[in-house]
Amino acid sequence: MLKGIIPYTHHLLKTTIHEGDIVVDATCGNGNDTLLLASLVGDTGQVYAFDIQKQAITTTKTLLDKHGHNQVTYIQDSHAKINEYIPKEHFGEIGGAVFNLGYLPRSDKQIITTHESTIPAITYLLDYLKKGRLIVLVVYYGHDGGEDEKEAVLTFTKSLHQEEYTVLNYQFINQKNNPPFIIAIQKR
Numbered sequence: 001m002l003k004g005i006i007p008y009t010h011h012l013l014k015t016t017i018h019e020g021d022i023v024v025d026a027t028c029g030n031g032n033d034t035l036l037l038a039s040l041v042g043d044t045g046q047v048y049a050f051d052i053q054k055q056a057i058t059t060t061k062t063l064l065d066k067h068g069h070n071q072v073t074y075i076q077d078s079h080a081k082i083n084e085y086i087p088k089e090h091f092g093e094i095g096g097a098v099f100n101l102g103y104l105p106r107s108d109k110q111i112i113t114t115h116e117s118t119i120p121a122i123t124y125l126l127d128y129l130k131k132g133r134l135i136v137l138v139v140y141y142g143h144d145g146g147e148d149e150k151e152a153v154l155t156f157t158k159s160l161h162q163e164e165y166t167v168l169n170y171q172f173i174n175q176k177n178n179p180p181f182i183i184a185i186q187k188r
């Protein structure tokens with residue numbers, strides 16, 4: 001069976017992230033991806049979890065504490081400021097990153113990711129990323145403002161040089177109601 005969007009996202013993260021890695025959840029939301037990242041990197045690794053909403057940081061921290069993970073750094077700020085929080089020594093050493101674009105489920109639908117912050121965040125993360133590793137973007141775009149971000153993300157990722165990056169688009173093309181899709185960028 002073809003994997004759905006979230007299972008395939010998790011498959012990509014599981015097959016590329018290793019114990020001891022330093023990784024980033026750029027939009028931690030309810031913490032589901034942060035939990036996966038923390039279990040993949042283990043006690044010797046580190047997870048940076050970003051979200052602009054206090055509610056998201058609190059929910060994520062509660063979930064991770066419940067599972068006994070204390071290797072997570074929680075940052076309530078925009079992922080566009082990633083370079084202010086991740087030390088420069090980690091240039092070329094980040095083992096992977098995930099973005100879930102859109103709004104926090106069951107929360108304020110006005111608070112959405114936008115290309116003004118998403119594109120700078122991806123750009124910084126590409127410098128931080130280890131060779132062979134991935135930035136996985138899950139693009140939800142059915143909400144107001146989602147289409148602009150989707151177009152900007154596609155334009156930006158399609159323009160990445162193929163000598164430096166391999167870019168995958170994983171998408172179901174016969175589904176209704178703007179289903180999410182994946183863009184995965186692998187550094188060569």
Ligand SMILES: C[S@@+](CC[C@H](N)C(=O)[O-])C[C@H]1O[C@@H](n2cnc3c(N)ncnc32)[C@H](O)[C@@H]1O
Binds near residue numbers: 028079114
């Ligand atoms: C689709 S949700 C994330 C879902 C999450 N991965 C989960 O497993 O529950 C998108 C999140 O991005 C956050 N967000 C919006 N703009 C942001 C920004 N500039 N920097 C960091 N987070 C942002 C929202 O607050 C929201 O929680």
